[in-house]
Amino acid sequence: MKINILGGGPEEFIPDLQIYNDENSIWVGVDHGVFRLIHQGIKPDMAFGDFDSVNEDEWKLIEEKTDQINRYLPEKDETDMELALNWSIKQGPEAIRVFGATGGRADHFLANIQMLGKKENLHPSIEIEIIDIQNQVQIVPPGEYTLKEKSDSKYISFLPLTPEVEGLTLSGFKYELQDRNISLGSTLCISNELIQPSGTFSFSSGILMMIRSHD
Known part of the structure; x- marks a missing residue:
């Protein structure tokens, strides 16, 4: 349902x-x-x-x-x-x-x-x-997530909703990350893209907002 x-x-x-x-x-x-x-x-x-x-x-x-x-x-x-x-x-x-x-x-x-x-x-x-x-917005707790490529929402951005998001790892993306800490207000993870049919992101603490968008 x-x-x-x-x-x-x-x-x-x-x-x-x-x-x-x-x-x-x-x-x-x-x-x-x-x-x-x-x-x-x-x-x-x-x-x-x-x-x-x-x-x-x-x-x-x-x-x-x-x-x-x-x-x-x-x-x-x-x-x-x-x-x-x-x-x-x-x-x-x-x-x-x-x-x-x-x-x-x-x-x-x-x-x-x-x-x-x-x-x-x-x-x-x-x-x-x-x-x-134009946008799809999700708020997620710590964990590992799989994303599938969507032709109508090419751009994927990640923004912290807490003072810090720790251990952010992006795999299968144009701009990959490995175990990075992202502070509130950072624009490091704006306008990324999948370069494979699917990719993963994970983090160990904090709350993360993911936005999938198209121009």
Whole structure:
């Protein structure tokens, strides 16, 4: 099972969702993202939000087309996206894909990135990524990972989310590394590329953000 979450970020940053719409997927709408799913012909299985960004007609359609709605007061401790992500992780899927979480307000975008890096959200058995029209973002804990070449996301960058990421090793890349420590703010690992059908990266401590992008 895979869970797809659509937030309310700018529509021009959202890829074609039909690519991800298969029988093994559950769709979760966040606030105005619920209406967007319906507008694209995708039935929301679950909805989260205070829905302060939808008008009366949109709300009526959401009530009519959505299986389960979790509506909250605007005054709450978590964002609508965090509530949706927390629920999704508890379902134990093999993957969670988040759309509509980039662009627009910088505070929301940065909060979404940092949210993926919370200790309780770093599940080795669940692949969680933020996807937009140009990027795929993952936050990973220490370990060894295999990446396959993707023609639509040639560039691969690694950025520390902790003061230090220790023992970073890259194999099968244009610019390889061996047991290097990378400090927060370093640009050493920006715009790398695979030179083989697959490659590996590993590190021993810290939290690492991986971004796969295309121009």
